Amino acid sequence: MRPGSVLIVGAGLAGSAAAWHLDRTGWQVTVVEPTASVPESFLLQLDETAQAMMSTMGADDLVRSSSAPSPRVSMRWGKNRVRRTHFSSGDMRLAVRHELVAGVRDMIPGTAIMKIGLRLSALDHTAWGLTATFDDGSRESYDLVVGADGIGSTVRRLMFGPDQPYLYRNGLAHIWFKVRARTPADTAVVASRHGVAWQIYPYPDPRTTLALAAMELPDGAHKDPGDLSARCAQLVRELGHDLDEVADAVATVDPYISRFTQVRMPTWSTGRAVLIGDAAHCVDPLSGLGAHASLLDASVLAHSLQTQSHHHGAFAAYETHVRPFIRAGQNTTSRILEYVTTPQDVTRRRTLAHGLREAVSGVPTLATRVGRQRVGGTPLCARPVGAAAVTAS
Template identity: 30%
Template structure:
């Protein structure tokens, strides 16, 4: 195990990966500081899943009950046709469904993780890492606030655009753009809304989704294909203009979302892609979560990778005498799992973004066939002992670290 003299760790990022790592490191006796650029916790965001191995880790952390209590109440996935009719329905309890057992808002999970670490971990909000200098036995850190400190290890857990990663790894990690842009926002709930995740496909390669939350509002998302990374460095006003243009004439709830764009407090707009990094550590600095291996929201496994990577890294640091061996063991355990999760099915995402009305109709028809009682029964017969969470790439051994 890392000796007591080598237990001071700095984590950049207070979302999901960072606090999960902090929880386990503190449990193993490390002195942990989390630095977060935002002035407070960033509590916005859409529905996320805590499933498979992430659920097992939540159980080990003693937070599964809190996650379950904050459930969004989503009952399943519905595909909506051009005339506002339900073309397919996949109930949560069915053998095939996009809705998992533990559906929670991203911000709610962030809050839960903060509550279970705030007494054992130092949080520094409104600050960030400005410079790093690695020495033989420590890392010297200069913060944007002007303060300086030394740590035995630094871990980047600050997302896809990690500034900490860039300081150490430069342009070595690659962002693999998948030809897709997406936007999320919170909109008022209306009487016509329900507790289904509703998926509407429009012509010209556009998708609109509405999902319930546990706060009396709805979480809306808009996604569209774009061959080029055309919307870099837009201002919030410019982003909303792009979204309004993409929503124009889309049908269904498009006009409702257009009307809500200017007043929504949490519009998020970004391109979708994966982070491919040939290594996850350099000297005394390591990476976890989206900073190291973002799988994209298309996989539904971003939260899972964040929590699993954090658990494994902390456990390996606690189990090895030398940190280099711990970093190697972490990567050897984690990389095959990451590669499996990042492997998208052929045709994704283009297959589910048809251009024509015929293509949209075909997609909804196929969804209806898969949602039929006969197909659902056959799926249940052929997968009688397998949880719907245990799809390809969802299985990894979680050691019981001391």
């Protein structure tokens, strides 16, 4: 397809990477982003493929400066007593999310037009493209629009309608604690006890730890943050006395609470607009797939636009490449979390059976259609990882 003008809405990891790739393939790129700086957030996992895709962008130094090797993991479980095993994280790295995203945003070429501090307020299809209206009243026309504006995507709402049909929620909440404490021997802890799934990971600065719980939390429950912190501190303490320092720190800070939400859409494009990253297919922070999926989307979309003769074919090719990977990741992550947070044995077995069927059915497609294909020498994706590493969306 002959390059033209493209508006990218959102300058997170997916949007910034898309701006980098599309500029290099000849597109006239405009990026609109309401925030001047990347908000401080939590951790982001970089698996081997995500690191390889960053390397193709010339971002090896950024990866090294904003991340550290993922530590050895202690897995813990058990109803009456804590059972343990250990495993290596391989070549994965844990990045401080806002540092990595800010670095990729800084890599957007100077030829791109940056509309920082503006918000998209309307999108209208015309005979030859899309007209975008911004919150300052200005209007511009573009050949294509890429929605990379996260789970609460404005592009998705304007182009596809209300969010409700596309959001999958299972009633679980994520309880986040960033504390000044060290994990035992600077290892990570992944645990499941008493209907709560835990991921406790040290930051690249080992004096700081992220403790993330997934649990049932009805709306309105624990209106006093101190009560929730105290409850979570006790749950951490019950995972082992070597986590007492982390538990003591959890008891002293207020948590950040988010809800398990996946974006599940039948298609990621309409007309000349296409969605990427969490706007198209948020998996879940506990999946460890956020960076991989965002970088994959940006690379594959740019490659598809370069090799297809029309945007319809390019959008279809992008979705054909990426969707099997996302479907497997979403199904595996949701079923694992629903299994480990469900106390009833019969319900747990039924949940696990559904999850295994979905995971097994997705593996052949994932391996044959996606896993063996490459873009620019980089594998399009690695195997799906289910609830085994912590990220922040």
